[in-house]
Amino acid sequence: MDIQSQPLTRMLSHIVKLHHYSVHLMMEHGEVYPGQPPLLLRLARQEGLSQNELAQQLRIKPATLTVALKRLEKHGVVLRKPDEKDQRISRVYLTDKGRQISQEVREALHQLEEVCFQDFSEEEKLQLRQFLNRIHDNLKDNEKKYSAPDSR
Structure with a gap:
């Protein structure tokens, strides 16, 4: 079955997956994994969110976010700091390297938008x-x- 004869929701799903895969290919320098661009872009817009706030805004499970943050932290892209008022809460910030990578993600998405709608x-x-x-x-x-x- 070719894509043109599939149900519209399947077509949308296929396009979204292809878009995510294209972003991954464009960012394949080893520090941005599939699923991480939305997290990086969210942090670039608003740093200092708690892990719980991030998970809610990204609509992902807290455990999934924790895995992504550990990987990004290992690569020096983000850092987690305890909240000043409540030490049980961990707040997430981009490092300088993380800001650079989030800018690269933004540029890749812009290029991909141009490709998509050329x-x-x-x-x-x-x-x-x-x-x-x-x-x-x-x-x-x-x-x-x-x-x-x-x-x-």
């Missing part, structure tokens, strides 16, 4: 953005429906 007109990109926003809103509504206390 044959699209501005009108087509706007239309796609509108469609994706509607999909996003539909999924957020669905999330609310299933996470509501009375739906359990």
Whole structure:
């Protein structure tokens, strides 16, 4: 079955996986692993988040985040510091090396965006953005429906 005849959600999933794989290939210098670019970009926007806050914002399990942070810490990309007010809370910061790598990730994503949309007109990109926003809103509504206390 070619991609054009697959259900739309399968096509979206395939495109997302291909996008993630492309980012990985572009960042294959050994210090950024699949799944880490969103973490690096989040920290570049807002450092000092707790591990729990990061896990919630990235929508990943705390244990998954811990593994990623240990790997990044080992490579000198992030560091964790105890919260000044509550020593039980660990806050996460980028190192100078981490800031450089997050900039490389941002540049790779920009290049990849250019590749993805090289044959699209501005009108087509706007239309796609509108469609994706509607999909996003539909999924957020669905999330609310299933996470509501009375739906359990």
